[in-house]
Amino acid sequence: MEHASKVQDSKADGNLETFHYDNTIVRxxxxxxxxxxxxxxxxxxxxxxxxxxxxxxxGIPYLTFSRLRPLHTNAVIFAFVGNGIFLGVYxxxxxxxxxxxxxxxxxxxxxxxWQLIIVLAAVTLPLGMTTGKEYAELEWPIDVLIAVIWILFxxxxxxxxxxxxxxHMYVAIWFYIxxxxxxxxxxxxxxxxxxxxxxxxxxxxxxxxDALVQWWYGHxxxxxxxxxxxxxLMYYFMPKAADRPVYSYRLSIIHFWALIFxxxxxxxxxxxxxxxxxxxxxxxxxxxxxxxxxxxxxxxxGLLTLxxxxxxxxxxxxxKFMVVAVTAYGMATFEGPMLSxxxxxxxxxxxxxxxxxVHIGALGWNGFLTFGIIYWLIPKLYNTSLYSKKxxxxxxxxxxxxxxxxxxxxxxxGITQGLMWKQFTPDGMLQYFNFLETVxxxxxxxxxxxxxxxxxxxxxxxxxxxxxxxxxxGKFLADEEAQAxxxxxxxxxxQKGQYHRWLERKPVQFYVAxxxxxxxGGALEIIPTFAIESNVPTIASVKPYTPLELQGRDIYVREGxxxxxxxxxxxxxxxxxxxxxxxxxxxxxYDHPFQWGSKRTGPDLHRIGGKYPNxxxxxxxxxxSVLSPGTVMPSYVWLAxxxxxxxxxxxxIKAMMKLGVPYPEGYEDQALADLQEQAERIAKDLxxxxxxxxxxxxxxxxxxxxxxxxxxxKVK
Amino acid sequence: MSEVxxxxxxxxxxxxxxxxxxxxxxxxxxxxITIVWAVLYLLYFHVTxxxxxxxxxxxxxxxxxxxxxxxxxxxxxxFVVGYHAPYYSMKADxxxxxxxxxxxxxxxxxxxxxxxxxxxxxxxGSISKGKEMYLKTCVACHxxxxxxxxxPNLTDDYWIHGSTINDVVRTVTRGVPEKGMLAWGKIFGEExxxxxxSYVLTIHGTNPPNPKPPQGSLVK
Ligand code: HEC
Ligand code: HEC
Numbered sequence: 001m002e003h004a005s006k007v008q009d010s011k012a013d014g015n016l017e018t019f020h021y022d023n024t025i026v027r028x029x030x031x032x033x034x035x036x037x038x039x040x041x042x043x044x045x046x047x048x049x050x051x052x053x054x055x056x057x058x059g060i061p062y063l064t065f066s067r068l069r070p071l072h073t074n075a076v077i078f079a080f081v082g083n084g085i086f087l088g089v090y091x092x093x094x095x096x097x098x099x100x101x102x103x104x105x106x107x108x109x110x111x112x113x114w115q116l117i118i119v120l121a122a123v124t125l126p127l128g129m130t131t132g133k134e135y136a137e138l139e140w141p142i143d144v145l146i147a148v149i150w151i152l153f154x155x156x157x158x159x160x161x162x163x164x165x166x167x168h169m170y171v172a173i174w175f176y177i178x179x180x181x182x183x184x185x186x187x188x189x190x191x192x193x194x195x196x197x198x199x200x201x202x203x204x205x206x207x208x209x210d211a212l213v214q215w216w217y218g219h220x221x222x223x224x225x226x227x228x229x230x231x232x233l234m235y236y237f238m239p240k241a242a243d244r245p246v247y248s249y250r251l252s253i254i255h256f257w258a259l260i261f262x263x264x265x266x267x268x269x270x271x272x273x274x275x276x277x278x279x280x281x282x283x284x285x286x287x288x289x290x291x292x293x294x295x296x297x298x299x300x301x302g303l304l305t306l307x308x309x310x311x312x313x314x315x316x317x318x319x320k321f322m323v324v325a326v327t328a329y330g331m332a333t334f335e336g337p338m339l340s341x342x343x344x345x346x347x348x349x350x351x352x353x354x355x356x357x358v359h360i361g362a363l364g365w366n367g368f369l370t371f372g373i374i375y376w377l378i379p380k381l382y383n384t385s386l387y388s389k390k391x392x393x394x395x396x397x398x399x400x401x402x403x404x405x406x407x408x409x410x411x412x413x414g415i416t417q418g419l420m421w422k423q424f425t426p427d428g429m430l431q432y433f434n435f436l437e438t439v440x441x442x443x444x445x446x447x448x449x450x451x452x453x454x455x456x457x458x459x460x461x462x463x464x465x466x467x468x469x470x471x472x473x474g475k476f477l478a479d480e481e482a483q484a485x486x487x488x489x490x491x492x493x494x495q496k497g498q499y500h501r502w503l504e505r506k507p508v509q510f511y512v513a514x515x516x517x518x519x520x521g522g523a524l525e526i527i528p529t530f531a532i533e534s535n536v537p538t539i540a541s542v543k544p545y546t547p548l549e550l551q552g553r554d555i556y557v558r559e560g561x562x563x564x565x566x567x568x569x570x571x572x573x574x575x576x577x578x579x580x581x582x583x584x585x586x587x588x589x590y591d592h593p594f595q596w597g598s599k600r601t602g603p604d605l606h607r608i609g610g611k612y613p614n615x616x617x618x619x620x621x622x623x624x625s626v627l628s629p630g631t632v633m634p635s636y637v638w639l640a641x642x643x644x645x646x647x648x649x650x651x652x653i654k655a656m657m658k659l660g661v662p663y664p665e666g667y668e669d670q671a672l673a674d675l676q677e678q679a680e681r682i683a684k685d686l687x688x689x690x691x692x693x694x695x696x697x698x699x700x701x702x703x704x705x706x707x708x709x710x711x712x713x714k715v716k
Numbered sequence: 717m718s719e720v721x722x723x724x725x726x727x728x729x730x731x732x733x734x735x736x737x738x739x740x741x742x743x744x745x746x747x748x749i750t751i752v753w754a755v756l757y758l759l760y761f762h763v764t765x766x767x768x769x770x771x772x773x774x775x776x777x778x779x780x781x782x783x784x785x786x787x788x789x790x791x792x793x794x795f796v797v798g799y800h801a802p803y804y805s806m807k808a809d810x811x812x813x814x815x816x817x818x819x820x821x822x823x824x825x826x827x828x829x830x831x832x833x834x835x836x837x838x839x840x841g842s843i844s845k846g847k848e849m850y851l852k853t854c855v856a857c858h859x860x861x862x863x864x865x866x867x868p869n870l871t872d873d874y875w876i877h878g879s880t881i882n883d884v885v886r887t888v889t890r891g892v893p894e895k896g897m898l899a900w901g902k903i904f905g906e907e908x909x910x911x912x913x914s915y916v917l918t919i920h921g922t923n924p925p926n927p928k929p930p931q932g933s934l935v936k
Contacts, residue, residue: 168727282761611800
């Protein structure tokens with residue numbers, strides 16, 4: 001009876017057509033997901049161990065924490081979760097559209113192009129080719145390649161939607177569309193840069209503005225790469241696996257639109273108490289709070305869909321993984337808004353609390369949902385049943401324990417360190433004035449965390465074996481036959497007055513509506529920050545970097561010092577008394593890219609300039625543990641050996657001038673001489689202290705930069 | 717309307733069906749509350765400017781009685797020098813020699829004691845307790861009178877690891893394991909170490925017979 005209108009629909013449609021789903025692309029993306037997942041987690045484990053055993057870099061640049069950490073984040077986000085998205089989208093989209101993918105060639109270019117990007121990332125990041133912008137570290141040629149491949153994927157996506165045999169687009173597809181549209185915009189806007197060479201570019205934005213754009217991107221990479229596509233996957237795979245109807249269509253509509261509209265505003269919550277204008281920070285806070293309900297809409301629709309299937313959750317590893325995934329999603333999306341409240345953020349920011357938070361999302365939500373999907377999918381693709389349910393259950397419990405052992409110690413570490421930073425003695429002195437003491441305090445937590453990571457990876461390895469055995473025992477179904485009636489050209493809506501139902505039939509309009517929804521927030525925050533001068537008050541005494549300092553800054557970026565050091569002193573007594581005067585927006589105007597950082601494993605460096613003699617830095621960079629026993633900062637000994645490539649100097653100065661940095665006209669010709677002169681001075685100073693070094697070493701440039709930091713405003 | 721009826725819609729996507737259950741009331745209320753909160757927040761901090769901006773909060777950290785109306789031009793005190801790494805002395809440059817000496821890397825301090833400023837004890841009770849412990853544990857290497865043996869002379873003007881009470885406490889606590897000097901911090905408590913170290917300082921300049929030749933650098 002409730003099928004009546006459906007039947008009517010089909011009658012209006014054409015004849016039954018037979019076609020084939022492309023399973024090969026799904027299988028390929030699944031293999032890639034597993035392989036890169038393993039790699040990403042392994043690199044994560046290595047750097048987790050380096051955080052208490054820094055000498056494990058063996059003095060090799062490519063193996064050093066600060067270069068591997070971007071590799072870990074990129075591998076997990078774009079390789080593991082990225083391939084996970086594609087495997088799920090390629091499987092579900094075809095079935096939801098009752099059509100094979102628009103173009104097998106595009107599918108295959110997409111697959112190989114994406115793997116190429118990952119390989120390039122895995123090579124260039126350890127080599128130190130990086131833009132220094134978190135989660136967008138890849139240099140411009142790879143950025144271009146990402147854009148091209150992403151757009152080809154988009155064409156394939158839209159093409160398939162257009163040739164669908166299903167009249168309406170299911171909610172999963174809405175999320176796929178939003179993902180594609182938004183990621184395109186984010187990637188392009190945030191990656192804009194001026195190339196110096198094939199391997200080096202400068203962000204066109206500087207300082208506060210760069211920070212805003214970057215975190216608008218960074219936050220929405222979380223939103224539109226780690227969240228919306230996975231919600232789409234949840235909407236397909238969860239009802240499928242549970243064999244239950246979705247709880248509420250109405251809820252889907254409301255939470256979808258609310259989520260994508262509100263999410264895009266929330267970026268500034270990464271910059272609370274920073275030099276970003278207060279109004280923008282407040283927008284970050286309030287939009288994050290408003291996100292709780294829309295996020296939980298997804299949680300509700302997921303969990304309530306399982307009503308009537310809970311007895312099976314206890315049995316079925318697939319559902320178990322999915323339930324924990326959705327629960328982790330709910331936890332993370334509640335915690336996120338809490339961390340956006342300024343008073344909470346004052347404690348949590350720059351600590352391991354944030355790292356714990358993202359791993360609830362990454363390990364719990366993304367990881368477990370991916371695992372659940374793969375356990376459900378692979379037996380289907382291979383026309384068999386899972387090789388071992390026992391192993392899948394073992395995987396579940398070991399990895400679950402892994403999450404617990406990962407997150408709990410890090411929450412502890414984050415809160416402990418945050419409190420220690422702020423602790424004053426009764427006579428008004430910082431109780432833990434020695435920063436290092438707050439580091440050594442949490443080392444045991446770091447050790448526990450790496451045990452958690454090991455457990456998680458162990459679980460994943462069990463899965464590899466189980467999946468491999470499953471595939472071995474089955475027979476792969478490359479082209480799966482299906483039938484559906486063609487769509488009739490004319491459609492008479494059976495129910496009038498349902499606006500959203502109409503939109504679900506109109507892909508192009510849907511794309512446009514999505515685009516509008518996500519552009520509003522970004523535009524209203526970013527444009528005023530650029531256009532209204534009072535947002536970044538200029539400071540007359542702030543001057544451009546000297547050529548040597550600029551080169552040194554690029555070394556700072558290359559080595560990834562921002563993965564452990566912030567350059568942002570917040571206006572708290574506990575920070576100004578520790579680090580010096582709080583940071584002002586006007587101090588960063590020549591910083592392409594900004595280097596505020598998001599984690600303080602080491603102390604803030606914004607006012608490091610002039611604090612120590614050159615000789616201190618020289619010896620500290622070669623072996624930090626000599627001057628700071630117990631430190632976790634790795635040795636950067638190669639900087640003292642490598643010769644600075646000064647041939648890029650004039651190109652760099654020219655690029656800076658193009659970006660509006662006020663060097664005198666023609667300065668690019670003078671720059672090299674100035675660079676040499678300053679390098680000689682530093683070398684002489686080091687020689688006087690007794691160090692045998694010459695002016696041409698990279699370390700001189702880095703020291704020049706460090707000694708300049710934060711000194712432009714004179715504080716008496 | 718607000719009843720969960722579990723009525724199926726006519727939607728069927730690859731076998732996935734949908735109910736059209738109402739939004740849970742607590743959910744929708746929560747959404748409304750957060751929206752209202754957001755509006756009030758923006759009004760309070762930006763439109764009316766009643767709330768304190770970050771910088772105002774900072775000023776209040778220094779002067780709790782301060783308010784925008786009271787003194788619009790007030791600025792909090794400014795700091796130039798803050799945290800310094802543990803082994804940094806503002807007086808001395810770092811030299812390769814210093815580094816070479818420090819290369820015998822001391823163990824990571826469990827509690828970083830170097831930051832504390834110790835005052836050498838002078839009362840007779842503590843000194844004699846210190847001497848007692850010295851005679852039990854240190855003579856083997858530093859001699860009955862501190863003239864030196866396996867370990868350096870402790871009575872002369874030459875020091876490898878520094879001559880102040882803080883330096884001595886640190887050396888004794890962490891030891892120099894590679895050179896055979898134990899980390900006594902693992903054996904004695906902080907108070908005892910302070911007593912031993914205070915005693916060591918009292919024998920300075922006593923010129924005992926058979927002194928070991930000077931090691932380290934001259935400290936006057
Ligand atoms: C794994 C995290 C880590 C990385 C990566 C790292 N550091 Fe550090 N850094 C620390 C820690 C911890 C300290 C505090 C203890 C010490 O002095 O070594 C520190 C201290 C410092 C200090 C002294 C700060 C002060 O106020 O005393 C400087 C300067 C410094 N690091 C520069 C750098 C530079 C430049 C890089 C990149 C080439 C870098 N660090 C990379 C962790 C790190
Ligand atoms: C097993 C031998 C041994 C014992 C026992 C020993 N020391 Fe030492 N001590 C050494 C050696 C060897 C050195 C020199 C380390 C170096 O060269 O860096 C030293 C160095 C020192 C120094 C630093 C001297 C300087 O020039 O800076 C002090 C102070 C010191 N010891 C005090 C003590 C005290 C107090 C005790 C007893 C609690 C003690 N030592 C027990 C072997 C010993």
